[in-house]
Amino acid sequence: DVKVTQSSRYLVKRTGEKVFLECVQDMDHENMFWYRQDPGLGLRLIYFSYDVKMKEKGDIPEGYSVSREKKERFSLILESASTNQTSMYLCASSLRGLGESGELFFGEGSRLTVL
Amino acid sequence: GEDVEQSLFLSVREGDSSVINCTYTDSSSTYLYWYKQEPGAGLQLLTYIFSNMDMKQDQRLTVLLNKKDKHLSLRIADTQTGDSAIYFCAENRSGTYKYIFGTGTRLKVLA
Numbered sequence: 251d252v253k254v255t256q257s258s259r260y261l262v263k264r265t266g267e268k269v270f271l272e273c274v275q276d277m278d279h280e281n282m283f284w285y286r287q288d289p290g291l292g293l294r295l296i297y298f299s300y301d302v303k304m305k306e307k308g309d310i311p312e313g314y315s316v317s318r319e320k321k322e323r324f325s326l327i328l329e330s331a332s333t334n335q336t337s338m339y340l341c342a343s344s345l346r347g348l349g350e351s352g353e354l355f356f357g358e359g360s361r362l363t364v365l
Numbered sequence: 366g367e368d369v370e371q372s373l374f375l376s377v378r379e380g381d382s383s384v385i386n387c388t389y390t391d392s393s394s395t396y397l398y399w400y401k402q403e404p405g406a407g408l409q410l411l412t413y414i415f416s417n418m419d420m421k422q423d424q425r426l427t428v429l430l431n432k433k434d435k436h437l438s439l440r441i442a443d444t445q446t447g448d449s450a451i452y453f454c455a456e457n458r459s460g461t462y463k464y465i466f467g468t469g470t471r472l473k474v475l476a
């Protein structure tokens with residue numbers, strides 16, 4: 251069974267703390283993504299990575315950074331958490347080549363609350 | 366604009382058909398998707414349609430694509446309480462890794 255695993259389902263942090271959200275996939279996918287989900291706004295792309303050590307900014311990268319040292323792992327880092335980063339964070343991966351539909355496989359999400 | 370638009374809520378009675386609508390933005394999008402999110406979970410792909418198709422049927426699900434109007438719909442026949450979830454449409458911009466998601470439609474199925 252293919253799997254995208256997010257290490258923390260629920261986190262509560264204080265303003266100014268550094269936060270790490272970890273994501274691991276076991277499907278040997280090249281592409282990995284971090285989205286945040288907020289009610290009424292759908293999913294917004296923070297960063298994505300198409301290969302090890304490669305990353306590109308999405309639509310809302312401000313206040314976030316990412317790390318992809320190994321193909322299976324993609325980490326989202328909040329250097330100094332703020333209350334407006336309280337949200338649900340979703341990691342996804344995909345295999346994209348000729349003929350592939352580009353289906354995204356999602357983790358179960360990490361709900362972050364910043365106090 | 367950049368937005369993929371969906372209505373926020375839909376309520377249907379068990380056994381009826383549900384139709385969830387979506388207006389997307391880019392006529393060159395290659396694939397259009399419907400994802401389902403159950404409470405407390407991530408998104409799972411329900412179905413997708415390639416842009417050169419008008420319709421796709423998969424058991425209780427029917428997807429209709431109107432490229433002229435950039436309109437995508439998902440019909441669920443014989444809706445069950447287990448279909449209660451949030452449904453997202455998404456488009457994939459040709460030649461990019463970019464997926465644009467709609468706001469999601471919360472479907473509530475009444476017994």
